[in-house]
Amino acid sequence: MLRFLIFICLAWSVSSDPDEECHTFTKLNFPNILVGTSLKVRLLWYTENFTCAKLIDSVLPLSFNTTKKTTFVIHGYRPTGSKPVWLAELIESLLQVEDMNVIVVDWNRGATNLIYSIASGYTWQVAEILKETIDQMLANGASLDNIYMIGVSLGAHIAGFVGQMFDGKLGRITGLDPAGPSFNGKPPNERLDHTDAQFVDVIHSDTDALGFKESLGNIDFYPNGGSDQPGCPQTIFSGLAYFKCDHQRSVFLYLSSLKKDCNITAYPCESYRDYLDGNCISCGAGQSRPCPLLGYYADQWKNYSKENDPPVTKAFFDTAGEKPFCIYHYFVDIMTWNKNIRRGYISIKLTDQDGNTIESKIRHEPATFQQYQQVRLLARFSQDIDQVKGLSLGFSTGPVLWPKYKLRIIWIKLRSITHPEKPQMCRYDIVLRENDEAAFKPIVC
Template structure:
């Protein structure tokens, strides 16, 4: 009986020993003490594939054959983090690795340069970006010698990692397939020549997201297409005062990664609109995407390559979109057309609420500036709702002037019209309604009489 149990347990024991022998290599975890002392550059490359989604393999920089799961016939995605002032690993690394592998069968190489990025002296970390890029360039050239195609390489760089990606691309004469830059670092890069920062010539296609351009990020366009989420600066839900501690400094900057994760995971579709400024975008003056032909407006994120050919023809393109404060970050756009019959002009703000048959509500507040309403003149507004209501049963409107010391006004509305930007839903209207300042009016909309539907 003892021998029988022994022979049954033996394969299990062997399996456990093999697993222990293999182990998993993890991103370098440093502490604040390392950052205070300062760290010298050291590059570790952690490989993940569909065969080892959650278990990293530390790669050799020279012997690629030492890693049988590294298939050079597959595309390769490099993920490059940024500055690490406390030395801790990025909290999003595992998520992005798993999500990309769920979408595509690729080699993922996490570039761990925490030794070099962990330093309270930001300028030292900046100095290390060129050295890190040279190291990666040598590795990619080794890949190329073994048959890998440069056009199948995608580099996703965050903050300083975005510029490292650019330097690698420049070293390889812009031959790599794609660079995705998530809020490229601004300090020490703003105002420099294209040789000292990310540039559209660094890859065959460069897409860039800006979320903190007034602090840690870069303000000017850097890619073939640049997305400015919420104007590229203050992100919804992020603290506005230093009393919130470290979150005040990193929330806007870090939001770039979480927006991108939503796009990889297909949680959200952020339709972006080409425009010269965020103000014009909020005014609803940039809702036309005819320049993109049948492809329509570009969608931010992982799948932007569907618009690659038209973007390469158009040249550098600035686009804007807005988000919610938490995931899912996507919003739903409508145009709201208002015609009043007041004798005098009215100025104020509008809040619109959509009510679904399932009890759900979506709210849009148009308050980026005071709106002008003039008798028998259509005022076109751009309303962005925090969620999409599939079947709108009721609509609420509220008019306000923002001035508590003046008499209350009434907005005598001849017609209200709501049109879904996707054009898939029938425009909804309401005729002859009075909006008293500060009071919400709820009604059932009807199909618009002048609609082509």
Template sequence: MLRWWILAFFGSFVICKEEDTTCASFTDLNFHDSFIGTKLQVKLLLYTSNTPDCGEELDHGNFSNAKNFDLSRKTTFVVHGYRPTGAPPIWINQLVKLLLAVEDMNVIVVDWNRGAATLNYFAAVTNTKKAAENLTEFIVKMQDGGASLHSIHMIGVSLGAHLSGFVGSMLNGKIGRITGLDPAGPTFTGTSPDERLDPTDAVFVDVLHTDMDALGFRAPLGHIDFYANGGADQPGCPKTIFSGKRYFICDHQRSVFLYLCSLNKTCNITAYPCASYQDFLDGKCVGCEAFKPAPCPLFGYYINMWKDVLLRLGQTKTYFSTTPEPPYCRHSYLVDIVTWNQNTRWGFVTIKLFSGRNVTEAKIDHKATKFEQYTESHLLAQFDEDLENIQKISVKFSTGNVIGPRYKLRVIRFKLTALEKSNRPLLCRYDLILEENTEVSFRPIPCQDMQF
């Protein structure tokens, strides 16, 4: 008969349902612990498909008696970063469960909270190498027990990304994969590759940047680097210090939440190789020519499907935009406009797509677009909703001028191409006159072959 055991006396245990079974949990500290400082300890908490809610603490020296540790399976290590308040990361449990839902594997949470929980950031930085040495010794024992280094995946957040890199370096870059989620920038920026995460630390290294102008790292660190919304300010995050704690952590923490969405497949985020975020927004990098015949890469957990191509290409920088809220997906269209105005026009374009009662809007206003006679202008339109069977399109042209004459934009051809849905038809409209600040609606038609 199942009994409830309540072990409230021990802070490292939680309530479990099975008789004579205890679940090891992540070290829960508080601000007092951070204030006085903590001495480094590393706990390894194992989760499997059979025990997604119950961690089993592994013995660093001898894990042969572990109940659920199967060395023949893939092993994913989850490594957190700096914890100035001492509290457990809010995303740990969700990440563990999503990983276990993907495939049958060992998920090991590397709990180095005693070492990361300190107001002295530099002490936590120093502890990354010490924790990496500890973890490396454990992985060597795994290898001695028959585990393959190639089957090891490390997911490191902030300082945890560099900690993972140190482990990979100590193992001569032979572990299968390291994922860095917004690797820490302070004290690591400007250092040599030996002192931070770099592409030689694993067979394959993928990195996401979300806060490169503050807590994150700006330069590329992997075989592929994803720059969400340019890698700095994330939509939906506070813009002023008056928002309190969220102002400091929101952009940095967004990296984890984006990765969670890639795991649960609430949306597939297409990433576009490009020289800069500005070029991406200008619609200059939507072809993914280097990846053909494969499609453009998808951000997140499943990027290893493009591993062979990326290893051949070398370091690749990619960009994508997101919405402010989960599931964060935006849907990209290439807009081609050919005009016949004799004089050059500069302006901004707003496009709405209609399908039944549903409507979604894209404002292309990051900079003014140049429209020249008989010259095709390329624009990237990004919508928050993905509408099928588009029945109506509306377009509005604006110069942004408050005073002065109102201009007209004479359009020979308007063409709309769904970038992430290659099976959708190209939609066109011919011979339009757009009066400034006036929304013009029309029903799209299939595009004809015309040369300009």
């Protein structure tokens, strides 16, 4: 009997060990939202087990490995008090892609308020608490080079404030659609800035509403121009999703990069219009540097930076409306010999050896075709094929029935930008009749 009692006591003491207890993100309810919450920051630490977090209090746990890379995940405004829907997937994906410490900065008490300005007013205090934790890590052998911060919305500016406290020596900050309200028009010391870390990358997905429009990082990514995202609701009748879908898309695009379903490639450019017009070819095949990748591997871009490069680079790309969001890009070069100028739209179909077909309609604006002048177009496909065996072209000047114009093509060249290792395909001497599709077999240039 005595042995049994001793066993029960030992078992209870082990199970009640706070270092072994799994902690979860703070959950709040409707009364908390109405009354509002004061700031309380909890640091949830994940290592190998992405389903069980240990709580970091005022002192780092003895088992915390400071030689590992440490990634802080900082959420933003939480008007409903709920756990971020993307949080568990992000933790798991980060731990699968690299052996690291992941620390979720749970400041739900503070971020949950009906009045947004109250939540945004806590951002500097959250940053001060994180600085204390990082100071402890540094005292125990950590390096600022190995500190990575991923900030969502308000969390992006919190990461920037932490970076300022360390004079921009943090290894990296990723801002996922940094919050615009309360921060638009603010000077660099009052928001995220490219000087806040050794490398700062930003994804802008809701620049016309909840996000920050202007450049903030060393490289700023603008999916679909940075505002309306495909697949998101277009009317207010969709409820809460109408307000948050564009804003949250930045997080899901980042998640896609971790899963490596496909590499989302972006193109440095001055504007989205230039990108659509196919004028952004400063990277990729035949250039001195590759095109930047979105998300987790964006920091590879800094390995190719040059002394005379601007401190901030804008990069544009398009996405599909569903996971994994990838779009496959081809440059299409056309030389025509019509005596009269033709203005119209081109559609392209590519077919592989098995008969699978993909299509792109280049219709953001009509292209102008002049005699002996090269026209470069950017074709975007939601899927890709291994080898192009068939090519179909369509030409249209608009919704007219008569007369039907002809477009006389001297040559057309097709080159994959997403997969530059693929051979460039060509075809010569083609006549396109308006609204009629012309199919032919291309040859390697």
